[in-house]
Amino acid sequence: MDPDEKRVRQEDCNEDTLGIGILTLTNKRVAFDKKHARVMDFSGSIGETILDVPLENVTKVWKEGLLMKKVCFTAKTNDGEKTYKFGVFSNGSWRKTFEKTLENFHSKKPDEK
Template identity: 70%
Template sequence: MEDGENRVKQEDCSEDKLGPGILTLTNKRLAFDKTQARIMDFTKRMGDTVLDVPLENVIKIWKEGLFIKKVCFTAKTNEGEQTYKFGVFNTKSWVKSIEQTMKE
């Protein structure tokens, strides 16, 4: 993390295209780090940061799903606008936290 950057929320989850990892919301960005787990010895290792989006690049935030709930956002990236969908535990809380952090 950079100077003046604080973690607001973090959760172990999975993204539709990127797979399992850890979604992190800070006061400056949304980041997703891939993880690798081994069932034999119950270890989990952090991998590469595959998503690092400044909050000012986030265009739209919403939640979707009835049984499998996801928090979704669309962001401006180098490849154009991209949509990401994360299977988190409490979608309402994530949407509220992201919106509130973007206002501050």
């Protein structure tokens, strides 16, 4: 993380296409680190960062699901827009935090970003 970057929220979760890992929301980006687990000794390790999206590329945030709760977002990528869906414990709380973080990010002056 950058020196002026602050972690806003983080949770172990599962993404529909990326698998299990750790979702991290900061004041500058949203990242997903792949997680590798071993059943034999119940250990786990964090692997590579497979998703690293600057907040300026996030175009939409929403929640879905009753039993399988997910926080979702769409972001601009080099290949067009891509949607990600993360199974989290409290999708409503995640959505509110995500939207507030985006609002704070966009309300800053361009030279403060």
